[in-house]
Amino acid sequence: MDDLLKQLQRLPPEQREQILQKLARRQPASAREKAPAESAIPRVARQPRMPLSFAQQRLWFLCQFEGQSLAYNIPGVLRLDGPLRREALEQCLNTIVQRHEALRASFLLEADAPIQVLAPELAVPLPVVDLQGLDSAAQDDEVQRRATQEARTPFSLDRPPLLRLTLLRLGPERHVLLLTFHHIVFDGWSIHLFVRELTQLYAASMNGTPGALPELTLQYVDFACWQREWLRGDKQERELAYWKKQLTGAPAQVALPTDRPRPPVQSFRGDAVSFHLGRRLTQQLKAVGEKTGATLFMVLLGAFAGLLHRYRAGDDLVVGTPIANRGRRELESLIGFFVNTLALRIDLSGDPSFLQLVERVRRVTLDAYTHQDLPFERLVEELHPERNLSSNPVVQVLFALQNTPAGQIELPGLIVTPLEMPAVTAKFDLTLLMEDTAEGLRGWLEFSTDLFDPASVRRMASHYENLLAGIAADAHQPLSALPLLTRAEAQQVVEEWNRTDVVYPEQDCLHALIEAQVRRTPDATALVFEGQALTYRQLDERANQLAWHLRSLGVGPESSVAVCLERSVELVIALLGVLKAGAAYVPLDPGYPAERLAFMLSDCAAPVLLTQRALASTLPPSSASRLFLDEAGPLLALQPSGPLALALSPDALAYVIYTSGSTGQPKGAMNSHRAVANRLLWMQRSFQLGPTDAVLQKTPFSFDVSVWEFFWPLLSGARLVLARPGGHQDSAYLAHLILQQRVTTLHFVPSMLRAFLEQPDLSGCSGLRYVFTSGEGLPADVQQRFASRLSAQLHNLYGPTEAAIDVTAWHCALP
Known part of the structure; x- marks a missing residue:
């Protein structure tokens, strides 16, 4: 058996493929004795109108469909x-x-x-x-x-x-x-x-x-006519039954790591990158195949599937491969469209070793060869995939191992040399073509330029080479352990990109950072709301008075204070005052249903609730003492205006924000001063707010985006501009407020940004420097619309509430 495998490996790929196909189709001797001899393909009488083969028919329809x-x-x-x-x-x-x-x-x-x-x-x-x-x-x-x-x-x-x-x-x-x-x-x-x-x-x-x-x-x-007759009845039904069973439940698309979203209609424009594997690595890969009775085709296909799997394409992949479809000798000398596509479904679940994966690929491939006679076109018709102009049905990724190119062909007085020309089209999203040459394996990754940039595909080819080298070194390794990154990439990812250590005030809590800004610019405007304004000194003194009063009510470290206020000057004083008292604030949106508010009040067990008299009738009963801030001015004026001498750890809680919870029951997400301070100091280091900046606070304070809207401007010397209650839903009002208050920085969820960009006049927004989005996926068309209407920078952020607001950031700069 080993000698046979070695001989097979030495054959050109298409000859090896034909032998494997014939071996796969062989029946036991007893069955062959009973089977009738395979009849020859007859020559048919020529008519003015002749039928198409199945492959020609599908391609003709595609050409009509796509132009x-x-x-x-x-x-x-x-x-x-x-x-x-x-x-x-x-x-x-x-x-x-x-x-x-x-x-x-x-x-x-x-x-x-x-x-x-x-x-x-x-x-x-x-x-x-x-x-x-x-x-x-x-x-x-x-x-x-x-x-x-x-x-x-x-x-x-x-x-x-x-x-x-x-x-x-x-x-x-x-x-x-x-x-x-x-x-x-x-x-x-x-x-x-x-x-x-x-x-x-x-x-x-x-x-x-x-x-x-x-x-x-x-x-x-003649072949076209014979094929239609030959695939009638039981033969076709047996082939269809196999392929339908094989592909039932397979994903409709391979989840490729594309550089751009898939367009509504694919253009078939393409490009290709090439690479070369040396003779030594090529021989090592052939030796890997010999260990498992697999061909080089199966080893390379398994590695390609492994690469896509490592790119998070999933555990269940369908990869197409072309076969010559000329198993009959009389077809070998005919020019025409014979090639067929086999849809190979590859199971990568369970993190198999590469040798285990190759065995899976070997079985799938040999089974497919046994059932290769069904035209791919008939399979597509039978599966009835959803018509989608943006991608190919069933197969979007192709792999092929081709014959060694002929090289120079010498004629009397003439030398003929095939030349390589740049690829300009791509029939599939991604196609890996390999050739086994005397100098080793050569490869081309052909790709749709609708989806990929050349740099990304060059990186993919490099990763494929690294994966193959790892397989050659030790094919017993599980897929997850095989190397992917180049040495330079590993250096960049593990070391350079991981150099994120930053020195920031270890002992400072969030309110301490704001107090430091108060000392720097005490008379600068800190807060603006509906005609009211407070300087940094005024805001600090009123927050201190509230903090002293809260301390007198027993509030301190390890406790929480519920806050249910409309957007107002009192809201900012409340949040800062709670932090100065050493407690964590728990935002309760006045618009929440009474049942939700009741649960949150009970769950957080806050001893004090800060609110407004107008909201008293909407609040559910609770054990918390209520303090109506819109009436508490005289009471709070009796308290000292200086800071509290309170030693608070940066690991103390700063706030508890309730999310909806996966079961529908709200869950409190807690964050510490250290985490929030780290997040806000990163933002200040990255975007450098100053005294000429104004941040618009419009996000409901029950969402964590509001945390940076409230506190980032106050620790950086900028102005905090509050939108009126409900104003975050009114694009015209926001555009006017941005102009009136010279706002430079604000946040939108993408759906609201889309609506805002449809405002007829945004000329008053020319002073915007930064617009941040988060909370939803940011569609590409919104980014493009933004670039056409505003000159500000657009930054897309993401993070779960359990983190300190955001964990990823991306500058959405159009090329």
């Missing part, structure tokens, strides 16, 4: 060095066109169904473009430009021929031949046939010998 898509163009570029006989080359090319009916086909709609028409004769011109007047560098640029232009020029399926030829003359003995085919008449195997026949015919022409090729007993249309 003149470039995704199905197959370009080729051949460099021809030596004395070229153009007339002989043109004759040879047309001999191939005459030899293969598929190259003379066109596709029409008749009686609501597509048909193909085969032209009895068809001459394909070979125009010559003379580039001899350009220098070498300019010639290279022009070759690339014209090759790219050819690849991007669509075909009309109803106008034959569905191939184009152009000869570029670079010098008397230097030419480049551009060939472009439509996939509906051509596939990867056909490329090798075309080049082989062209070289045979041209060599015969140069040598003056007969250039006859072996007669073709069949044409592609």
Whole structure:
């Protein structure tokens, strides 16, 4: 068995694939004795209108659906060095066109169904473009430009021929031949046939010998007719039953880590990055396969699935792979669209070792080969996936291991070399193409430019190489332990990005940071609300008086104070006063239902409730003592206005904010002074508020965003501007307030930001410096709309209430 595996590994991939397919299809001897001999594909009578194969039919429908898509163009570029006989080359090319009916086909709609028409004769011109007047560098640029232009020029399926030829003359003995085919008449195997026949015919022409090729007993249309008959009845039902069972419950899409959201309609524009694995690593990977009875194809596919899994694509992946679909000998010499796609469902659950994963891939692959005869198109029809112009059905990621490229092909007096040209289209979101060459494995990652940036895909290719190197070193490792990052990336992520240590006042609590600002700018305006204003000294003194009074009521460290107030000057004094008393404040939104307020009051067991007389009738009964701040002025004026001599640990609680809770029962999320101070000092270090800044406080104080809105401006010397109660829901009012108070900084949830940006006149908002969003996902179109209407910076924040407000931040700068 080991010797057999080694021999298989040495074979070119497509030959190895065919052998594996035949082995997978072999039946026991007893079954073979009873099975009838496989009948030959018959040649059918030619009619003016001929049917399409299943693959052609689906591709025809896609082309009608998507318009003149470039995704199905197959370009080729051949460099021809030596004395070229153009007339002989043109004759040879047309001999191939005459030899293969598929190259003379066109596709029409008749009686609501597509048909193909085969032209009895068809001459394909070979125009010559003379580039001899350009220098070498300019010639290279022009070759690339014209090759790219050819690849991007669509075909009309109803106008034959569905191939184009152009000869570029670079010098008397230097030419480049551009060939472009439509996939509906051509596939990867056909490329090798075309080049082989062209070289045979041209060599015969140069040598003056007969250039006859072996007669073709069949044409592609014979296969198309036979396929439709062959897949009738039980055969088709057995194949469909297998694939439906295999793919039931599979995810509709692979969750790829894209750089951009998927557009509503995919453009099929693409690009590719290339990479190379050395001979030593290639041999090591083949040895890994030999340990498990797997081919190199299975090892590379398993590693690719492992890479996507590590990119959080999930435990259940469907990866497509093309097969030649030429298992019958009589099909091996035909040009046409034979290739089929197998949807391989790979199980990556349980963090398997790589050897365990390869065994899973081996079983899935061999089973798929056994059931390869069902056209992918029939499977898609049967599965009825939701029609979605933004992605391909069933398969969005493809993997292929291809034949070793031919390299230079020597002819009498002429050397033919295939040239690589930049990819301009992508049929799938992501395609990994590998080639096993004498120098080792070569790879190309072709990607949709709708979704990915080249830099991201280059990084992906680098990660794939690292993963393969880790597999070669120890394939017994679980997937989660295999290396992914390069040494430079590991240095950046683990060390450079992790250098987040910052020196900040270890012993200072939140209110102490504000008191320090009071000492710096006592007479600057600290707070503005509806015509009222307080300086930093006035705000500090009134908060101190409240703190002294709370202490007299028994409030102190380890206790909490409930606060139920409308947005007002008293609200800010209440929050700061509670902190100065050493307690944690518990915000109770006056708009909450009475049952919710009752639960929160009971759960937090606050001994004191700070509120307003107007809210008394809406508050549920509780054991907390009530202090109506709008009436308590004379009482609080009796208290000292100086600070309390209170030693409070930075680890003491600053606030308790209740969330809805996963069960619907509110849960109190607690945060310490140390955590909040760290968060606010980061914000000040990053954005540098100063005395000319004004922060608009409009978020209901039952949400943690309000914490930075209240306290960041007060510790940085800026002005805190309060919106009127309910004003956060009125975009016109907010726009006026921003202008009136010269607001520079504010926060929106994305849905409110969208509404605000629809205000007809935002000219008064030109003074905005920073707009922060959080609380919801920020759609790309809102970011773009923001950039078109405001000049401020947009920053997207995220964090659970249990954290100190936010844990991630992103500057939404458009390229």
